[in-house]
Amino acid sequence: MLRLPIYLDHCATTACDERVVVEMLPYFTQYYGNASSRNHAFGWKAQAAVEEAQQRVASLVGAAPGEIIFTSGATESCNLALRGISTLYAGTGNHIITAKTEHKAVLDTCRDLERKGMEITWLDVDLNGQIDLQALRAAIKPTTILIAIMWANNETGVIMPAAEIGRIAGEHQVLFFSDATQAAGKIPIDVKAAGLGVMAFSSHKLYGPKGVGALYISHRHPRVKLAAQITGGGQQQNIRSGTLNVPGIVGFGRAAAICRETMAGEATRLQLLRNKLEDALLQVPDVYINGRSSERLPHVCNASFGYLNSNEILAGLNKDIALSSGSACTSGSLDPSYVLKAMQLPDPLAKAALRFSLGRQTTEEEVAYVIRHVTQTIESLRKSSPAWQLRD
Ligand SMILES: *Cc1c(COP(=O)(O)O)cnc(C)c1O
Helix, strand or coil: CCCCCEECECCCCCCCCHHHHHHHCHHHHCCCCCCCCCCCHHHHHHHHHHHHHHHHHHHHHCCCHHHEEEECCHHHHHHHHHHHHHHHCCCCCCEEEEECCCCHHHHHHHHHHHHCCCEEEEECCCCCCCCCHHHHHHHCCCCEEEEECCCECCCCCEECCHHHHHHHHHHCCCEEEEECCCCCCCCCCCCCCCCCCEEEEEHHHCCCCCCCEEEEECCCCCCCCCCCCECCCCCCCCCECCCCCHHHHHHHHHHHHHHHHHHHHHHHHHHHHHHHHHHHHCCCCCEEECCCCCCECCCEEEEEECCCCHHHHHHHHCCCEECECCCCCCCCCCCCCHHHHHCCCCHHHHCCEEEEECCCCCCHHHHHHHHHHHHHHHHHHHHCCHHHHCCC
16 A cells, blocks of 8 residues: 655655664663763663674774764764864865865855865866866865865765775875765765775664764774864763763664665665656656766656746645655755756756655655656646746
8 A cells, every 4th residue: 555645855864764763772761871881781781882883884884993983963973074174184284175066064064164264165066966076186285184075965866986086185195075974875885995084974864863973084094183073071082072872873883784784785676766767757848857977876866847946846746745856954945956056057947856865665656656646746737837838
């Protein structure tokens, strides 16, 4: 039986997996110790659970357990990376290179750092959402301390060439930070092969609980240090103080382990469904798949519907299908997506985009329903649209 509404907003957040919840529960009521309590069994139990989670999260991305710092989410991880490195490397330089299509957690933090005296280069992207590696190379100066480029974009699913960026960063002895929140748990990530110094990701985007994130901080090749942004009890190697969120961290660990086991099969399954959806949407006139020529996440489809706007389409669909026009953090605004604008989409198409993001619960039956419902809605909205009738 098909149950409505259908959830197609997995880039905004995912349902916590039942197995994750089951593993978390005892850490609320039974094993509630403070992981920093060194003197009794409650503390030891919590500490052991945190260490196991660290191992699971680390092995999802090819890191060593000690290289994982737990935070409250990817937003905090991005802040810790950008602010922590800017502060500690202030004697070396003040220049950061990033791209115009980054998530707000990176963009707004860079903007704030710019106000405080850092110099930021905002790289353009091409029609496919890709940065120009020559432009990246050319932007590096003696004062450059960090390249901050996301692994995969949250609106379009476009995957950036992390390994090439890492190589360029390494050649110039500049640190490479990546916001991998959309990629972690969905496609293989190897922080060492990509030459990453720091990487942010989040539990709730990979079927774990909300309010937990991770920052990978490389210990060797390169050895990265950063200045703590939250000070206090000295937990987590003095990099991020505060009592550890043990149940959340345990859940994150289990979620990471499940993703690691199921990633390959899920990516194949979802890519088939996503492609089926895209092939059907492309049958409708004046529909464009944004970033289609790029390598993309297998479960994401960002489509623009000519002669319409996102909000009217969403209003026609939202009763039955939960999806968004782009990032959850910018939804509700009438401005066109800055990501699609940076990809040089004309304004009318940037304002007419929908993001379909599939996930673990998505079924073939749901996708068939979505195809029918979306194509019918587009046709009926266009019938009553003067712009559509006046097109040449
Ligand atoms: C969701 C997301 C974030 C923010 O993550 P939170 O854990 O919700 O703070 C940052 N970057 C990207 C690319 C995201 O998709």
